[in-house]
Amino acid sequence: MSLKSAQRLTLFFAALTVVLRIISDVWIRPLLVASFSSGHALLLVTLIGFLSLIVPLGAYALVLRPPWRSPRLWAVDAEKREFSANATPTAIGPLVVVFAYIASGAISGAIADFDTVAVSGFSLLLGIALLTPFIAILMTARPRLTLNRDGMTLHGLRRHSHYPWDGPFPRRPPGQWLNVDRGFLAFTLDRYRLHADTRDRIGTQAEMEDLQAAFAAIKDQPS
Known part of the structure; x- marks a missing residue:
């Protein structure tokens, strides 16, 4: 839907x-x-x-x-080169x-x-x-979260908050209201904060597929 x-x-x-x-x-x-x-x-x-x-x-x-909507993944905007998630x-x-x-x-x-x-x-x-x-x-569909090569932006009804990848980040990912799996959201943020070389691929379908594969591999690992 x-x-x-x-x-x-x-x-x-x-x-x-x-x-x-x-x-x-x-x-x-x-x-x-x-x-x-x-x-x-x-x-x-x-x-x-x-x-x-x-x-x-x-x-x-x-x-x-x-x-x-299943699975709850990032929406890919290839033109703007960003991933996004709207409020569910x-x-x-x-x-x-x-x-x-x-x-x-x-x-x-x-x-x-x-x-x-x-x-x-x-x-x-x-x-x-x-x-x-x-x-x-x-x-x-607010709040809305977008990711691009520069960082994460949380779009509210009246104000936007931008967090560069290498700067201070919220303690908790803002995933409660968003149409993206919380675990997948946390994994994505950690990936781009820790691996600067992957940031230029944000907003591409190839990177979306790599994210899914990497996340699935972690979930399949025995605890």
Whole structure:
């Protein structure tokens, strides 16, 4: 599955969560409150609200279960002569769905209080404000890590951090959010920090194949 397809699927399940929460809050909740005693109505409203999050979140996990792209290797950009790894949708995606659920509570409140323009407008803006940062992170695939002959660059939403191969490096490789195997990431960084003669080959398919072969050989060694 491509990065764009994974992003579209994440947005679909986020939108599904919003729709289910609005239906639950605006139409189903008043119907249950009017039809059942307060205790039963509260139980049913809580259950339906819970399902409006768990159903799309569970379906999302099944459809986009990690690894969403296998094997998790560097993307090769021969033109720029660099390797790169974007943020994996499976890291930020569940947060997008959960915050879509939270934001939809404000949106459904805006619909319910439509006659009160000030309250409705504030609720709608609050819902959009809660969800926008996570959608921005998802669609920009940040953080993003690139490697070239000069070093490693971590691209965030607002700032970039560059680390020359021969200079100070982060203690921990920033692999938690990235669509690259952590062990492969650590192996790659060690290779270029310790072997300066290999840096000019970064960004080529031949070097990518050599990296895979060298990493596989280390993994196959008995511990």
